[in-house]
Amino acid sequence: MQSESPSKNDSRYVYLFGEVEAVEKKVGGDWEEVRALLGGKGANLAEMTRLGIPVCPGFTVTTEACNAYLSATGRFPGSLWDQELAAMKELEKVTGKVFGDLDNPLLVSCRSGAKFSMPGMMDTVLNIGLNDDVVQKWVKRSGETRFVYDSYRRLVQMFGSVVLGVDDEAFEKVITEQRNSAGVTSDSQLSAEDWMKATEKFKQIVKDHTGESFPTDPYDQLKLATEAVFRSWDGKRAIDYRNAARIPHDLGTAVNIQTMVFGNMGDDCATGVAMSRNASTGEPELEGDFLINAQGEDVVAGTRQTQPISELKEQMPEVYDAFEKISQRLEKHYRNMQDMEFTVETGELWLLQTRDGKRTAQAEVRIAVDMVEEGLISKKEAVRRVQPDQVDFFLHPQLDESERKKSQLIATGLNVSPGAAVGQVAFDADTAEAWSRENSKKVIMVRPETKPDDVHGMLASQGILTSRGGRASHAALVARQFGKPAVLGVSEMEIDLEKRQMKIGERIIREGDWISLDGSSGEVLLGELPTVVPEFDNPYLLKVLEWADEIRRLEVWANADSPQDATRARSYGAQGIGLCRTEHMFFGAERLPIVQSMILSQSEEDQQNSIDCLLPLQRDDFHGLFKAMDGLPVVIRLLDPPLHEFLPAYNELVRDLADLRIKAELAKTPQQKEETASQIQLKNDILKRVESLHESNPMLGTRGVRLGILIPALTKMQVRAIFEAACLASREGFTPIPEVMIPLTCHVNELKLQQAELQQVARQVMEDEGIEIKYKFGTMIEIPRAALTADEFAEVAEFFSFGTNDLTQTVFGISRDDAEAGFLVHYLEQGILPENPFASLDPVGVGRLMEMAVEYGRKTNPDLEIGICGEHGGDPSSIALCHGLGFNYVSCSPFRVPIARLAAAHAVLDGD
């Protein structure tokens, strides 16, 4: 169609598939703009046409036309209809068929196609051009009564529901009745007669519904279908979808009008779908299914047994050969694995669609690497294609997908730590440990929530399931830290610790029953599901990560508290330890009593004695870490949590005391009375200390540097342990690089005071040992005031490490311990918060503050080392934010190190 250039007041709205150059010219050559104007589907059809690939002729009505139509509230803009008519004439010319002609009728489909794929909204009307006259003549000519009437009823049904707004249920009801009266169970068993009757009934339904007969004029059909697609853009379904997928509302949809081909007209016909490579493994071979003498939906519906695409080679060797060439052609063109639909009509191959194919994580990395080797894409492109979350797959066992489908989903919770876990339910840490150790059972620990003294049970378990707790709760932190799959916050789960069972709805699960967790999806399934264990040594993955390392500018460090963790982190590519939480070392079974006696000590001397007992233990911890991280920096955070965390819980004590009082009241013998009295005395003493340590808001209380300032002996001991360990490691030939981190500072004076005291200890140790260690002192930026006055802090600190968990808490005024089980869930459900700020850094509020802090800090000290050690350090979008702010490194749990390496590379690529 070489139409005259449109008048000034009239745009060009219609392009034949073959006119892609005209479109490119109009939009200035930008392929994104071509897609915007023609929609994704139209652009692809046009592109395939240009490549000389057999595509049924057709044309696209642009998104501009749609927008013009909608803003004119339902009138075809300018000469749009004339342009459509002209395009139809071109189709008639190319195909030799005539629209509405009785002898040689042209049939077309009408499909919507927006810039971005919107699967729920793709309205389609097939077989436009049919009416009673055309159908009768066609039957006479071909004898294919059943096929023709099946085609006709499809038109009436689709037109009725899509264009005229008839509820599709009405049509389906007719088909069901037809099946029942014919005594068959599947549509394919229905006869020509049946479809003829159904068609008549369909037309009646349309008349009943609209008050008018089904339009017999093909041009009326075409015009109404076009309009229906336009209008569908503003339908509720589409608006909801766009809101959810964050697609702008002003794009509009294109309309594709394409000549029909049929794969079900005989044994020289076929239809199929195929991937250009194996979507599961990534192997470079065609993979797909086809059916001889069938329609596209038959392949998808699974009603007939499909054949593997390899068999097409035997049955239609020339077609197969042509298809294989097209597949390669398309791959080369799109430089990606293609997902294609094709139809063979009387021996002739037509491509109906091509798009980038979906694939597994394994396939993704293999294809990416293969395509680099094939010269199809660059390394950068390969890195860009693999999504960071796909890497997760290689780090955790996964539930077997086929088995999962057959099993019973009993609940869904927060997916806080990925991977599959299968085991027997144990309701406390001791049981979990005992079963695991003594009976080598696989255990899932199930608790209302977890606490520090549950850690041994968590370590002994395959996975963790709780009814309370959020994305940054203790359970989540520990689970991610140790790579334990975990599903948390399953609030409908009622745990009865006395009966040793839990209830989910009406279902009762007893201790010892088998369950399976998918920590990636948050699903809890009944029974013992098989798992598959991918290997982290996948060579394709390692190659991609290697390329990512070449690209990224952010270093990736890990949060690790033990030599084991550190070693694992290093094997995953960690370039340092960004956070060693020393308090985790205080919870060990043999250490907790010492810590408690320190807290309960009555004199400074007793306190110092307890602290002295901790020194060699801490020194050993650090010594192991320094050896594991030989030559790499290790950031060690001094004691952070409030002291009451090391004592029994207040509520527990109150309850125990109440019980003891009852016991005392009911005691019969003087001996019983006396015993109980002394127990009460003891509990009371602990309760008093707990009360004296009680804080209304411990998160904002006496912890971090505040503790260090109140009990300097404690942090001095820790620094002594660090430097004694470093000297020891150094003497053994290792190169320890300690970075001492002072937490929770809000005023520079805190840092000045504490750092000066601790540096003196460090220098003293090194002097006594006669060894010089390379070291730094710095602070966490986790309180808004520290960020706001970062210029002052940078005068003292040699490094900043953003503690974004706490920073998010205080910037939002949201307690992470409470909110994820409470109103935050409601907020996320209602879309009040676009993202969970504890999962992904809030770029607006927290981001602004971090930007200020970096700017202020580097203004004072351009060489300031800046990193992040909050949970966000392993989140790709947070990593991108940190990259943008010019951080030196991100630090995350060992299991997220590979993800972070890739995400850091993506941040560079996205910024370029």
Added chain:
Amino acid sequence: MQSESPSKNDSRYVYLFGEVEAVEKKVGGDWEEVRALLGGKGANLAEMTRLGIPVCPGFTVTTEACNAYLSATGRFPGSLWDQELAAMKELEKVTGKVFGDLDNPLLVSCRSGAKFSMPGMMDTVLNIGLNDDVVQKWVKRSGETRFVYDSYRRLVQMFGSVVLGVDDEAFEKVITEQRNSAGVTSDSQLSAEDWMKATEKFKQIVKDHTGESFPTDPYDQLKLATEAVFRSWDGKRAIDYRNAARIPHDLGTAVNIQTMVFGNMGDDCATGVAMSRNASTGEPELEGDFLINAQGEDVVAGTRQTQPISELKEQMPEVYDAFEKISQRLEKHYRNMQDMEFTVETGELWLLQTRDGKRTAQAEVRIAVDMVEEGLISKKEAVRRVQPDQVDFFLHPQLDESERKKSQLIATGLNVSPGAAVGQVAFDADTAEAWSRENSKKVIMVRPETKPDDVHGMLASQGILTSRGGRASHAALVARQFGKPAVLGVSEMEIDLEKRQMKIGERIIREGDWISLDGSSGEVLLGELPTVVPEFDNPYLLKVLEWADEIRRLEVWANADSPQDATRARSYGAQGIGLCRTEHMFFGAERLPIVQSMILSQSEEDQQNSIDCLLPLQRDDFHGLFKAMDGLPVVIRLLDPPLHEFLPAYNELVRDLADLRIKAELAKTPQQKEETASQIQLKNDILKRVESLHESNPMLGTRGVRLGILIPALTKMQVRAIFEAACLASREGFTPIPEVMIPLTCHVNELKLQQAELQQVARQVMEDEGIEIKYKFGTMIEIPRAALTADEFAEVAEFFSFGTNDLTQTVFGISRDDAEAGFLVHYLEQGILPENPFASLDPVGVGRLMEMAVEYGRKTNPDLEIGICGEHGGDPSSIALCHGLGFNYVSCSPFRVPIARLAAAHAVLDGD
């Protein structure tokens, strides 16, 4: 002394008192610079000399000389000594006496004098120029042996301790021995002989201490004394003082050398101190004391009965007349009330010192107003002179000062709410209320800390005393709100509620004992002290406030929850209500049960029923407020605290349950058993709800807008009540201006959602009532994220009100409920934090954030109304910060409204 202008390499360091013009010329006429160079004392002496007021001739060695001396580590710079010698020659010329001459000796004093008064550091050496020869000749000439040797020993003693560093104890010991051996009790009873002996012993002490004899050369004395004063600037005492008073360390001190006069040489001699106006009342009359034939220190020491200055008029009419003229002259010159020291030597009047006089708050306002009327100062100057804290005095009864001195101070705590309170100790709210109501007793409520259900007892009490709780604790907030004097956080106070007594150290105070509190100083005194009640209708104060109102640009609003509070606030000049806390209305005795039933309700319907019951009550509250604030804005904050605050405490419930379980175990009859069982059931239900509402950090939990979003019925009811009340008031002829404030927002979406829902309720009510009310919707900015994204918030909110209590908490990461009783005290004591950020806004951290918020907010909406409703709204330095940030108003408790009016004016004056 008209010396040549010094050479380029030699500065001029010495100025005669009469050479003030030369100093002014040197520094460019700036009087502050004159004070910097000559010190305060030297500048005043020079100024008096210029005014022709009789000042003993002398000269000043500049601070520059001191700094040059100190930086040259102890060498006199340039020609300093020559300049001193030349100045001495001038003194000899003027006085006709000669330094060191036997017949007509010139004696001088040597005094330090820095730019800022440093009382602890003022080193003085009198009678320089005496030695054995001069003394003997003087005795011979005058026969005044006792006087002369007393003068001599004073030189040796002062020189010894100040210049030579001898411990003054050594000298005092000698005097004590002398008194003992003479068998007298006072120095004035010592004879000439005694002083001669003492002088000899003093000289021996000096020799023993220094290894050298007391210097007999007057010039040696002068030089060493000058050096001693220089060195005293770098003494520990002076450095500590400057650190505490925040005086820069590089100012240096000047040295004043002045000829001696003696008021104790006969009955034509006298000495005295006098104020130019009455320092207690401000009345315009000379007020002071004098002694005939005495020395200055005799007047101060109180060893002799002084005479009122009025009697000088009879005894020395000419001197009195001259002094009165000088007093007026000095007042006119300094435009301030003067505190003067004078000496009369043989009938001749000499002024030794003048400075601005200290005075009471009453005197301050009266003098300020009088001086405006006398044309001495401008209204602005009058306003500037009255300190905001002085206004406090007029708002609260005060302890009688004379009685306070006689009574026993038993403890000191935080001075959270000013004024005096005297009453009998009551250890709980019910007792306090009962005693106050039934027996009309005056009560001081003493508690470990207070909670909302203690409020009735607090209201019934004269004052509040607690052992825990900080400046922004519940007790502090309520006390300030209701103007109740309060002393909190007396940690050494051990309250035994069972024994109904408390222990402070070893002292036991029983319930019913009388104590007195000074909420302004934080002092707790034993017994029933008398109080004095100043009136707020002091006409001078009202005049000053009126002038302040003309100056200030900030409006002053008040935080008030009841019509009574609002009326009081209005009478104090409040221009609106900046914070009405609606939850205070929920704690009333008849309301709390309804609120509790709402919280405990099992169905939404039950919940709605409870909420409906609250509607008429809330409407009444608001109706009263609107009437009281007719025509002025009333900002009403929707429900803010977490729900658990309305339920009993966890440990209370556990304790009650234990009691009930014991009761159940001991129950004898089935009926008893059944009754107890049902009580247990009820308590258990409440306990479960309390547990389900439990949050680890309620300050960061489900409260404020979060509650409004979870239970929209609640805030909708409140808005309905507000607008129904407004319509009612409007119909009665009042002009209500409600401003609905949504608290604790952290994301603009919260505000969007809640505001839209509530605005709809407001419009509905107005439509139903057929009345249009002028109103606004806005938000508190009390979470860092709201401040950081204020641009987004300003698109929705019509006003911002900074909730600086919460904002300070989150910006610092410090829980106000805990910290003021915990580490914060340590931080303030150690100077780690320069100020308590809950008392005075942190200008660096919180201030930066507020500045951002104002900038962002006004960028979006230049007309945005911005105020502050945190406790800081009544703090003068915080008010200055708010003024600087361009706020529209500050809002504070009614009792601080007058203070804020004045502080707001000061902010303008300080900014000009």
